[in-house]
Amino acid sequence: MILLLVCIFLLVVLLARANREGTLIRKASDTIFGFGWSFLSENVDKEISGVKKELYSEVSGNVLEIGAGLGTSLKYLNMKKIKRFLAVEPNKAFHEGIEREALKTGFVVDYITTADIKQGKLVEKLKTSGNKPCLYIYGEFLAKNPETQELVASFGFFDSVIISYVLCSVGDVEQMLGLMGSVLSKSGKLYFNEHVSANENGSASEVIFHYFQELVTPIWGVFLGNCHLNRRTGEMIENSAYFKNVKIKRTTLAKSGFSRLLPVVYGSAEKA
Numbered sequence: 211m212i213l214l215l216v217c218i219f220l221l222v223v224l225l226a227r228a229n230r231e232g233t234l235i236r237k238a239s240d241t242i243f244g245f246g247w248s249f250l251s252e253n254v255d256k257e258i259s260g261v262k263k264e265l266y267s268e269v270s271g272n273v274l275e276i277g278a279g280l281g282t283s284l285k286y287l288n289m290k291k292i293k294r295f296l297a298v299e300p301n302k303a304f305h306e307g308i309e310r311e312a313l314k315t316g317f318v319v320d321y322i323t324t325a326d327i328k329q330g331k332l333v334e335k336l337k338t339s340g341n342k343p344c345l346y347i348y349g350e351f352l353a354k355n356p357e358t359q360e361l362v363a364s365f366g367f368f369d370s371v372i373i374s375y376v377l378c379s380v381g382d383v384e385q386m387l388g389l390m391g392s393v394l395s396k397s398g399k400l401y402f403n404e405h406v407s408a409n410e411n412g413s414a415s416e417v418i419f420h421y422f423q424e425l426v427t428p429i430w431g432v433f434l435g436n437c438h439l440n441r442r443t444g445e446m447i448e449n450s451a452y453f454k455n456v457k458i459k460r461t462t463l464a465k466s467g468f469s470r471l472l473p474v475v476y477g478s479a480e481k482a
């Protein structure tokens with residue numbers, strides 16, 4: 211029995227370590243997550259709609275959303291303030307949802323591929339003009355690489371970057387904070403809502419939940435797109451050298467059920 215438990219533990223550790231962007235394990239994990247998220251996304255969005263209304267009504271200019279999911283954030287935008295929108299979402303199962311939401315919101319939609327970037331076709335694509343702003347869907351992981359540099363060179367620096375429950379699943383939070391800082395314009399702002407680790411020094415239920423999060427995160431992430439329940443994302447943003455004037459508030463993912471235990475941080479931060 212002990213041997214079996216040790217084997218399961220080792221297997222989970224191995225899978226968790228192998229669950230990196232671009233690997234087969236991550237692809238399988240993203241597929242399972244994509245299936246689950248297509249049922250959960252709408253409810254999760256409803257629970258946080260007050261927060262998103264408050265936050266996203268400020269979003270303006272040249273906008274980047276990292277990990278756009280099914281495009282649930284788009285309906286909170288004030289379209290009069292939006293010039294152009296780049297929605298990066300590596301999980302292709304979500305693209306139809308983004309496109310549907312974008313069209314409902316009043317965007318025209320186009321797709322960008324890595325081949326477009328490599329063949330220098332981006333500038334031509336971005337010329338699409340008309341009276342509606344264009345939302346471009348890019349289906350790759352955003353990372354510090356030549357493709358991202360080229361995206362920024364063509365789009366220009368971003369006035370607003372949006373992330374909604376994304377830092378829980380990126381490979382390296384610190385690297386992603388650096389990347390977001392580097393693609394923002396001088397007066398650019400990050401808008402975030404992220405679920406985070408429960409307070410290990412809080413009430414008894416918070417402490418219990420904190421250790422529960424620590425315990426289940428390795429296996430949870432393997433099956434759910436690398437989602438970590440135990441990240442201290444709020445503190446990481448507050449202490450990040452890439453951001454200043456961080457305005458941060460706390461709430462929970464839902465008012466009832468299991469999710470009411472899941473703390474969420476949200477707010478905005480200026481490029482340092």
Ligand SMILES: C[S@@+](CC[C@H](N)C(=O)[O-])C[C@H]1O[C@@H](n2cnc3c(N)ncnc32)[C@H](O)[C@@H]1O
Pocket residue numbers: 251276277278279280281282298299300301304350351352353373374375376379380381435
């Ligand atoms: C929990 S989902 C949230 C989706 C959406 N933002 C929402 O609030 O409904 C996290 C999303 O981040 C995406 N993601 C993870 N790492 C990413 C990266 N490096 N670049 C772009 N998207 C990423 C995943 O594909 C996934 O769709």
